Amino acid sequence: xxxxxxVLLNGVLYTARDAAHRKMMELLDAxxxxxxxxxxxxxxxxGPSPAKPGQVIGSAGPTTSGRMDAYTPxxxxxxxxxxxxxxxxxxxxxEAMQQYKAVYFAAVGGAAALLSKCIKEAVVVxxxxxxxxxxxxxxxxxxxxIVINDTFGGDLYDEGxxxxxxx
Amino acid sequence: MKSxxxxxxxxxxxxxxxxxxxxxLCQESNYYLxxxxxxAFQEAFACELSPTGKxxxxxxxxxxxxxxxxxxxxxxxxGFTVVFIELGQDVHITGGLLEDAVNEGVRRGYTTGxxxxxxxxxxxERVNTGDNTPAVLHVKLVRGEQMKIIVAPKGGGSENMSAxxxxxxxxxxxxxxxxxxxVVSIAGPNPCPPIVVGVGIGGTMEKAALLAKEALLRPVGTxxxxxxxxxxxxxxxxxxxxxxIGPQGLGGLYTALAVQVEIYPxxxxxxxxxxxxxxxxxxxxxxxx
Ligand code: SF4
Numbered sequence: 001x002x003x004x005x006x007v008l009l010n011g012v013l014y015t016a017r018d019a020a021h022r023k024m025m026e027l028l029d030a031x032x033x034x035x036x037x038x039x040x041x042x043x044x045x046x047g048p049s050p051a052k053p054g055q056v057i058g059s060a061g062p063t064t065s066g067r068m069d070a071y072t073p074x075x076x077x078x079x080x081x082x083x084x085x086x087x088x089x090x091x092x093x094x095e096a097m098q099q100y101k102a103v104y105f106a107a108v109g110g111a112a113a114l115l116s117k118c119i120k121e122a123v124v125v126x127x128x129x130x131x132x133x134x135x136x137x138x139x140x141x142x143x144x145x146i147v148i149n150d151t152f153g154g155d156l157y158d159e160g161x162x163x164x165x166x167x
Numbered sequence: 168m169k170s171x172x173x174x175x176x177x178x179x180x181x182x183x184x185x186x187x188x189x190x191x192l193c194q195e196s197n198y199y200l201x202x203x204x205x206x207a208f209q210e211a212f213a214c215e216l217s218p219t220g221k222x223x224x225x226x227x228x229x230x231x232x233x234x235x236x237x238x239x240x241x242x243x244x245x246g247f248t249v250v251f252i253e254l255g256q257d258v259h260i261t262g263g264l265l266e267d268a269v270n271e272g273v274r275r276g277y278t279t280g281x282x283x284x285x286x287x288x289x290x291x292e293r294v295n296t297g298d299n300t301p302a303v304l305h306v307k308l309v310r311g312e313q314m315k316i317i318v319a320p321k322g323g324g325s326e327n328m329s330a331x332x333x334x335x336x337x338x339x340x341x342x343x344x345x346x347x348x349x350v351v352s353i354a355g356p357n358p359c360p361p362i363v364v365g366v367g368i369g370g371t372m373e374k375a376a377l378l379a380k381e382a383l384l385r386p387v388g389t390x391x392x393x394x395x396x397x398x399x400x401x402x403x404x405x406x407x408x409x410x411x412i413g414p415q416g417l418g419g420l421y422t423a424l425a426v427q428v429e430i431y432p433x434x435x436x437x438x439x440x441x442x443x444x445x446x447x448x449x450x451x452x453x454x455x456x
Contacts, residue, residue: 049283087357109359160418165411
């Protein structure tokens, strides 16, 4: 998958933000297993708004991924294959993505009501005490994302801005 | 002899009225994007050259439609609740404190409106307060017997990319422009472009920051009434959009929908400039009591 490719995701995603990442790092430091097996999985950086009665999930757009950069290489080393968020990743994360063959996708930040329509199931699987920051297991259908960083070191944010600069 | 002293007119507003008004504004501002923003999206959709950029703006238009129709938040980050109150000097508030009334409104609005609670009670200990309180409240005393309440929820993604700098007066307009372009360019995709750039120039450090936030309250597409500032706004907008960052930072013409500048007198030694970036979820609603 190369940068700029638009993809519709179908299947399972796990949610996690800063607080859940911090807790997972504490477990890894203590040599304990993670609450969910992330091998071959995709993490969606999101803290949804509360679901109204009858809704699967509240509004659920991506949060800024850079806040997770410090934790990401360790999860990639353990088999995480993809991440969905918004905004730039650090050089270390981009390098780790090449090394461990993982992809970073962006969803449209702020298109949260629209994106929530593609989420068909949502169950809290770890850290319920974190509220919107708990780890949820989502099942998505035709969830629209675009490849920002591929396994070849490309960065769509750099390329995209270069194409239109000065126009 | 009869006294002809005039009875002063005092209007009474109860804290309950204020709480109810704030609760409603919290919900409405999060569900309904203003007509100024929708119009700006339409224009960007028509003129954006990047096909991906166009598609993103289309998604934002449908997102706003879904949010309004289903009364759900435009964005899951329903923000820090920033509240501006213009309080007429002849208004008497009864039943409690204004600040408590505002916080009660936020509590109600966020709880009953299924809005996300995003506030931690201590910046270092970081435990969620559970009801999105406290608000950030700015009160200005004005003439008259009315109370205007503006609720402007502010998301973390765009607030985090904002900045203040104390320039040297010698740096002048060129320095101001350079700082704004630097801030927008470092922000890149993070504040969910297309953005609205609020700028405050002058005053002290905190005054410039407040002006920048107030600049975001002006309807998008309305230039400053000061002609020299209006042309500065146009010039900066052109330069910002020349960066090529585009919708969501994926490249394109529409990095920003507008640049809005407010000014204030400055100290002979200072040229403060604040840049407050708003994401496309540029939300605010107001009511007059
Ligand atoms: S920056 Fe704005 S649109 Fe983007 S996630 Fe935050 S609140 Fe939502």
